[in-house]
Amino acid sequence: xxxxxxxxxxxxxxxxxxxxxxxxxxxxxxxxxxxxxxxxxxxxxxxxxxxxxxxxxxxxxxxxxxxxxxxxxxxxxxxxxxxxxxxxxxxxxxxxxxxxxxxxxxxxxxxxxxxxxxxxxxxxxxxxxxxxxxxxxxxxxxxxxxxxxxxxxxxxxxxxxxxxxxxxxxxxxxxxxxxxxxxxxxxxxxxxxxxxxxxxxxxxxxxxxxxxxxxxxxxxxxxxxxxxxxxxxxxxxxxxxxxxxxxxxxxxxxxxxxxxxxxxxxxxxxxxxxxxxxxxxxxxxxxxxxxxxxxxxxxxxxxxxxxxxxxxxxxxxxxxxxxxxxxxxxxxxxxxxxxxxxxxxxxxxxxxxxxxxxxxxxxxxxxxxxxxxxxxxxxxxxxxxxxxxxxxxxxxxxxxxxxxxxxxxxxxxxxxxxxxxxx
Amino acid sequence: xxxxxxxxxxxxxxxxxxxxxxxxxxxxxxxxxxxxxxxxxxxxxxxxxxxxxxxxxxxxxxxxxxxxxxxxxxxxxxxxxxxxxxxxxxxxxxxxxxxxxxxxxxxxxxxxxxxxxxxxxxxxxxxxxxxxxxxxxxxxxxxxxxxxxxx
Numbered sequence: 001x002x003x004x005x006x007x008x009x010x011x012x013x014x015x016x017x018x019x020x021x022x023x024x025x026x027x028x029x030x031x032x033x034x035x036x037x038x039x040x041x042x043x044x045x046x047x048x049x050x051x052x053x054x055x056x057x058x059x060x061x062x063x064x065x066x067x068x069x070x071x072x073x074x075x076x077x078x079x080x081x082x083x084x085x086x087x088x089x090x091x092x093x094x095x096x097x098x099x100x101x102x103x104x105x106x107x108x109x110x111x112x113x114x115x116x117x118x119x120x121x122x123x124x125x126x127x128x129x130x131x132x133x134x135x136x137x138x139x140x141x142x143x144x145x146x147x148x149x150x151x152x153x154x155x156x157x158x159x160x161x162x163x164x165x166x167x168x169x170x171x172x173x174x175x176x177x178x179x180x181x182x183x184x185x186x187x188x189x190x191x192x193x194x195x196x197x198x199x200x201x202x203x204x205x206x207x208x209x210x211x212x213x214x215x216x217x218x219x220x221x222x223x224x225x226x227x228x229x230x231x232x233x234x235x236x237x238x239x240x241x242x243x244x245x246x247x248x249x250x251x252x253x254x255x256x257x258x259x260x261x262x263x264x265x266x267x268x269x270x271x272x273x274x275x276x277x278x279x280x281x282x283x284x285x286x287x288x289x290x291x292x293x294x295x296x297x298x299x300x301x302x303x304x305x306x307x308x309x310x311x312x313x314x315x316x317x318x319x320x321x322x323x324x325x326x327x328x329x330x331x332x333x334x335x336x337x338x339x340x341x342x343x344x345x346x347x348x349x350x351x352x353x354x355x356x357x358x359x360x361x362x363x364x365x366x367x368x369x370x371x372x373x374x375x376x377x378x379x380x381x382x383x384x385x386x387x388x389x390x391x392x393x394x395x396x397x398x399x400x401x402x403x404x405x406x407x408x409x410x411x412x413x414x415x416x417x418x419x420x421x422x423x
Numbered sequence: 424x425x426x427x428x429x430x431x432x433x434x435x436x437x438x439x440x441x442x443x444x445x446x447x448x449x450x451x452x453x454x455x456x457x458x459x460x461x462x463x464x465x466x467x468x469x470x471x472x473x474x475x476x477x478x479x480x481x482x483x484x485x486x487x488x489x490x491x492x493x494x495x496x497x498x499x500x501x502x503x504x505x506x507x508x509x510x511x512x513x514x515x516x517x518x519x520x521x522x523x524x525x526x527x528x529x530x531x532x533x534x535x536x537x538x539x540x541x542x543x544x545x546x547x548x549x550x551x552x553x554x555x556x557x558x559x560x561x562x563x564x565x566x567x568x569x570x571x572x573x574x
Contacts, residue, residue: 358440359488360462360485360486360487360488361462361487362462362464362487362489362549362552363431363487363488363489366427366430366546366549367427367431370427377462378461378462378463379463386463392462392463392464392465392485392486393462393463421427421431421436422431422436422439422488
């Protein structure tokens, strides 16, 4: 697999741009074809959760209608069918991020649970007081709070890479933070609050030189850019299904096999064991050692369908289309009086975060909502980013490949109207 | 059908642009902080009592148009009122925003200018914006010291 690593969307375009037929794509998403508040829905809250193509909805529906059964233990027909569908979905995830083996693909509830698993299993077993973990100022709360909890439990030191006023990591400070006590760097691939695409490949290389592992939070990245965990060389990579056009309540933890092998289970229960005596247990092999209890079978199978759907369209085509969309939206947003972008990194994807003079983001959200347009307002689970820019909240339009230029025009008109009404 | 003008009435736009009784009250008897974690709205409420009566009340902080206008209108409505009056107005106000089957006209009479916020009842996610200042006041009247949140 020849995946681009740390390349910008513009570079991904190369000479021959793959085409994406937005009208054909939109036909695949039933929810988009409705009116809200008496206007056609324009959905720009994709960073919070993405919409689902019919293929995913039908796959989940089919599972409950025709396959529903518990997996990994039944000898009957349905159980075999369900198990095979679930394991095929795991193979789809392996292929999607180019992991070496399905033993490295652990199904979890989402990126949040994946990070908590790493913190409590790897962190608690491998770290001791005084060891250092590096995170960044632009992390989602899910990549901050679990580390603070571990700090309070065992006394690790938490170091933070600051961001600059464009919303980019200050990599010179990152270099200074790395030292022989650094055991892990936990960093997002694409910031949900700013849209910044981080140079994870070079971050990983530097961490490895310093002898530290790297966890990449890919929750925002996987719907927008090709990911190859082997090319990146990351040790852990996590993502959520529902931001990737799949169901909620399912996600993936990728971990290098030797690391997962050495880690103790996160939860105990059924399915994660080979043998249980009243005084001892032999744990199951990877990845089942980390999958206690009946999993979200329909969710896993649905996520398999989501990944196949995205692969059919092609992430290169998606990245190229969304790059155009973001450039157009940025250019148009700057024509709105009083609007200020939050997050102006050189390398951005899919997210336009902004504030407006004299108009609180919450009012912006309500005013554009009355036009049938869904955007997010608030701190986006990234309060430290809000603190950095000295704002309580921003408004955020986040794009997917089913959004159109015409929808962006409607958003811009609604924002101009908001300025007239309230500023 | 939702009409945005019902929400952002002229009174609200005006009180958002130029909030009344805005700023710290140096000799306040109680200062209490209200916080809405949903949208980051933050306000400080300063209340001065003359026995059972609210002799002066001011606020500062930052928030959306609904929360700023609501706090501004609240301070206007409260000056000179007794603590019991204040609680009664809060109850009426809360009813205005949440009892959707109640005709607005009946409430307008009781609430005067505060009734301008009636449009919020059609936007359930925004009710907390309008009531943050009132919850904060309620705590101040009860003599509590910890910050108030809407969650």
